[in-house]
Amino acid sequence: MPDTYGSFVIGYSVLVLLLFALTGMLLKKVLKLEKDLEAIKNSTK
């Protein structure tokens, strides 16, 4: 089990990066959907 300072720093860094990536993916999806919606709105006008 991780019981040293180094392994904890690495573990936490991986975790923060993972959260960063997951939220970033969510953000990108929202921005893409916003663009799609604009395109649909324009095409149905």
Add this chain to the structure above:
Amino acid sequence: MKYWFLYFVTFLSLLGSLLYVFLELPPEISQGYVQKIFFFHVPSAFAMYFALISGAILSGIFLFERKQIYDQLARACLYTATFFSILVIISGPIWAKPIWGVYWTWDPRLTTTFVVFILLVGYCFIRALFQDREGSNHRGSLIGSIVALLAVLDVPLVHYSVKLWRGVHPSVIQKSDGLPENYRMGLELMVLSILLLAGLTTVLFYKLIKISELKADLLSRALKSGGKNA
């Protein structure tokens, strides 16, 4: 642009808090570095409580008002609660193995948290299951709201389980002298950062749900009008 700003503010705050926890706070005397998990585990549990309670209140309002916006907001809150419940369920056993010698034990707090986790995962399954092609989710909204109200009933049990049944789970937060001043500061910083993260994910989930439903609605209308014209 505003989302990107919120995104970077959240992660700067999270990085700053973690740097404080790792560089400023000395390792705990009896547990060593393993105790550092506490600074992630407890704020994640707070975020789960907060999102679940908000989601359940919004679900209750939806059941009375039947307005789509309450359902969309409740759904965003409950997806966030599910996300943080997963983080709680993962971070707990990482601490438990070196301290208790086992990853999991059926302690009252662990059991009640597991029940919340199962109910939240069930909520997500229900929402996915009842999603039809046109984006309307009426049955899913009703059943989901009831599941959310059931899940929130478990929150007081999770919180007071340590006192009620005297399990092995520590309860340093509920004691006034449970934490030294610098540790309390570290915890408060982490709670703030994790709550910011929870706010960000809730906003993003809400936008995702709202835009997806709007898009499906527009597409189905366009298809119907196209069909009539043809």
